[in-house]
Amino acid sequence: MAQRIPDADVLLALMGAPHTSDMLTSAVRLAQALLERGATVHLWTCGHATGIAKAALGATKPRNLENWAHGYPSTLALAERLLDAFPEQLTWYSCRFCTEERGSVPLADRIKLRPPFKFAEHVAAARTTLFLGVI
Numbered sequence: 001m002a003q004r005i006p007d008a009d010v011l012l013a014l015m016g017a018p019h020t021s022d023m024l025t026s027a028v029r030l031a032q033a034l035l036e037r038g039a040t041v042h043l044w045t046c047g048h049a050t051g052i053a054k055a056a057l058g059a060t061k062p063r064n065l066e067n068w069a070h071g072y073p074s075t076l077a078l079a080e081r082l083l084d085a086f087p088e089q090l091t092w093y094s095c096r097f098c099t100e101e102r103g104s105v106p107l108a109d110r111i112k113l114r115p116p117f118k119f120a121e122h123v124a125a126a127r128t129t130l131f132l133g134v135i
Helices: 023-036 047-053 075-085 096-101 116-125
Strands: 008-015 041-045 090-095 112-114 126-133
Touching: 008 023, 008 047, 008 116, 023 041, 023 075, 023 126, 041 047, 041 116, 047 075, 047 090, 047 096, 075 090, 090 096, 090 116, 096 112, 096 116, 112 116, 116 126
Parallel strands: 008 041, 008 126, 041 090, 090 112
Antiparallel strands: none
16 A cells, blocks of 8 residues: 655755765754744655664764763754654655665654655655755
8 A cells, every 4th residue: 555645845855965064954954944934844864864863873962072061962863853843744754775775774763764766756745845965
C-alpha cells in the first residue's frame, strides 16, 4: 500500500554536507520562522545532511574550549526541539539510501526514512521547494 505524502507549504531539502557552511543553521532558522507563522514544513535530508539527526549525537555538542562551562545543543537536539514544538506542522524525512550509506542510522525516532526515488512525490506535495546544498 502506497504511503500518501501529506501536503506542505514548504519543502526544505538539505543536500550534501551541512558542516561546510551556515546551511544547517539557515535551514533550521528558516524552518522555525515558517512554522511560527503557521506554515506546514517538510524537511528532507540527503547526503551527509542525514547525519544531523543521528541518534548517537546526544543532546549536546562537545565542549567548546573557548567557553568550557557553557553547553551547546547538538543538531539532534535542535531537530528534536523543532519536532516537539511543531508536531502537527513539521514532518522530517531522510533519504534511506544516504542515511544507511553514511552510517547515520539510527536517526531520531520521529524522522521518517524514505527511498530516494520517492523524493519527486515530496516535491509534488509541497507548494514551494527550496534546495540547500549540492545535488
